[in-house]
Amino acid sequence: MGSCFMSTGPFSCILFDLDGTLVDTAPDLTGALNHVLALNKLAPVSVDHVRDIVGLGARVTIERGFFHYGRTLTDDALDEALEQFLAHYSANICDTSVLYSGVEESVKGFRDAGLKLGVCTNKTEHLSVSLLEQLGLAHCFDTICGSDTVPNRKPHPDHIHAALARAGGNAAASIMIGDSQADVDSAKAAGLPVIAMSYGYTAVPAHALGADVVLDAFSDIPNVLANWKR
Ligand SMILES: O=C(O)COP(=O)(O)O
Numbered sequence: 483m484g485s486c487f488m489s490t491g492p493f494s495c496i497l498f499d500l501d502g503t504l505v506d507t508a509p510d511l512t513g514a515l516n517h518v519l520a521l522n523k524l525a526p527v528s529v530d531h532v533r534d535i536v537g538l539g540a541r542v543t544i545e546r547g548f549f550h551y552g553r554t555l556t557d558d559a560l561d562e563a564l565e566q567f568l569a570h571y572s573a574n575i576c577d578t579s580v581l582y583s584g585v586e587e588s589v590k591g592f593r594d595a596g597l598k599l600g601v602c603t604n605k606t607e608h609l610s611v612s613l614l615e616q617l618g619l620a621h622c623f624d625t626i627c628g629s630d631t632v633p634n635r636k637p638h639p640d641h642i643h644a645a646l647a648r649a650g651g652n653a654a655a656s657i658m659i660g661d662s663q664a665d666v667d668s669a670k671a672a673g674l675p676v677i678a679m680s681y682g683y684t685a686v687p688a689h690a691l692g693a694d695v696v697l698d699a700f701s702d703i704p705n706v707l708a709n710w711k712r
């Protein structure tokens with residue numbers, strides 16, 4: 483039964499990106515990437531650099547991390563680096579990662595209001611579930627749809643369609659909230675409006691992503707949804 487305390491305008495389902503939108507994962511991702519770089523005798527990269535190269539999944543992040551040093555890995559070397567990365571990351575996934583300010587209250591409020599909620603992330607499904615469980619928020623989502631949950635990940639619209647289907651949402655009454663070009667492009671291609679969070683991970687300014695709305699604070703989302711004009 484939905485509560486009457488929160489209006490969410492025309493929306494009955496919200497999809498959220500994970501890294502850089504719900505959770506500040508960049509420091510733990512940086513730890514895992516620097517572990518792999520060190521195994522390859524390369525110097526660590528900064529968290530700020532990692533914030534620019536996250537968004538298309540761990541494999542692309544690693545590829546970009548090596549590219550920073552002018553190194554291009556063969557497919558086999560990249561497979562091995564990905565294994566090293568995932569071993570380190572899965573053991574340290576919630577060392578410093580935290581929910582962004584306002585996320586817990588807002589997501590629980592949406593849940594209490596009876597909305598369908600889904601996570602649509604380019605992090606793999608089991609890591610996404612593990613992270614959100616450790617942060618105490620996994621139970622709030624009807625689905626946690628990772629990069630390996632579907633054949634075509636973001637920026638492909640299939641990822642959005644799959645997350646909607648799994649959440650029990652319908653495209654005409656749904657919205658995507660993310661932080662990267664992949665989020666904006668996949669949502670638009672799937673016909674969903676999209677909000678970009680300006681604090682997230684993107685190499686270009688959030689205003690240049692082409693989102694319908696750009697917000698600085700997660701706690702602003704409920705008001706923006708309640709007053710949404712189509
Ligand atoms: O793992 C990544 O590269 C990005 O994950 P996200 O889709 O949750 O931002």
Ligand SMILES: [Mg+2]
Nearest residue numbers: 499501502661
């Ligand atoms: Mg993201």
